[in-house]
Amino acid sequence: MTPSWLTIRQGTAPLLLSLPHTGTDIPAEIEDTLVSPWLARKDTDWFIERLYDFAAGLDATLIRTTxxxxVxxxxxxxxxxxxxxxxxxxxLCPTTTFDGEPLYRPGHAPDVADRRARWFDPYHAALQDEIxxxxxxxxRIVLYDGHAIRSEIPRLFPGLxxxxxxxxxxxxxCDPALQATIEAICAATGLTTISNGRFRGGYITRAYGRPADGVHAVQMELACRAYLAEPVGPVGPETWPVPYDPAVAAPVRAALEQILAACLAFGADPT
Structure with missing residues (x-):
């Protein structure tokens, strides 16, 4: 039985979409130990599940945690x-925000082993089963790992x-041809694009991307200003997150539709 915090939508197309950071749920016993509920959710990949909600129409498989x-x-x-x-x-169990702010009140460090067993391991068991x-x-299939992050975080990277x-x-x-196709789609938008820069792919991409075994993994990390009216720079509870606006997101969403279509085409062509 799939746990309530885990969403699995099974498709038959050669595309698996993983959305590991879109959730905002925090069990009460953990939230009681935190400095601030807002700080605990500050680094969410905001609205990425809405940005990619067209994927169901492609018969892609989706795995997402709430x-x-x-946590x-x-x-x-x-x-x-x-x-x-x-x-x-x-x-694995963050103790600070991306900006270095403490998440937990003194004396309340997370129980990493417990959380791994309760939540990390089941997520990866689901990924492995679907692959x-x-x-x-x-x-061959494509594992596409979708992410987003604020555009300016000096602790993590310089500039925008x-x-x-x-x-x-x-x-x-992944196959170099697939990477090149995705790069070309991104470049055609006129927006800035880089491959294997500050973000080379997280654990999911690195653990499961095995082209020789027919699994081609790609991580896409979007700067939030690409699809949100992001207030670039320091943020607070009054300014972050901003609402999701479909009109603002539309240009990047169109590019993402092309990217996932290209992933499907790649997966469907075994040559």
Whole structure:
């Protein structure tokens, strides 16, 4: 039985969409230990599930958690190894925001082992099951990991982040032709685009992207100003998050529709 915090929509197309950071739910016993409910949700990948809601019409498979990344970050290496050695990042169970603000009141550190067992492991079991199911249907599939982040976070990166940040673990997690196709679609928008820059792909991309085994994984990290009327710079409860406006999101959503269509075409062509 699928737990209430986990959404799994099974499709038959050779495309699996993972949305690991769109949730805002925090169990009461955890929320009581936090400094601020707003800080705990500050780094959510806001409205990404709405931006990609067209994927169901493509018969793509979708896996999404409604839990906040503050509860557990299912896109971090469970062993604690940093995805970005030497650079600031957050943990499997984050103790600070991206800006370095403490999330927990003194004496209330998270029980990492418990949270891994309760939430991280089931998310990845679902991913593994769906990858295996789709591979039984198709010679190759695309695992697309959808993310977003505020455009300016000095602790994590200098200046403004490019609008489109494509991560393929330095080209190891997918076929170069697929990466090139996605890059071309992004570039055609006229918005800034980079591959394997500050964001090379998180644990999901790196753990499951195995082109030789027919699984091609791509992470897309959008700067929030690409699809929201983002107040670039420091934010507070009064200014963040901004509402989702379909008109503001429309240009990037159109590009994402082309990208997922390209992923489907790639998956459907075994040559």
């Amino acid at each position: 839990l906040s990344r503050t 557990v970050d299912v896109n971090r290496d469970p062993t604690g190894i940093s995805l970005y050695p030497g650079q600031a990042t957050t943990e 295996a199911r789709l591979r039984r249907l198709h010679p 982040l490019p609008h489109f940040n494509i991560g393929t673990n330095g080209g190891q997690s």
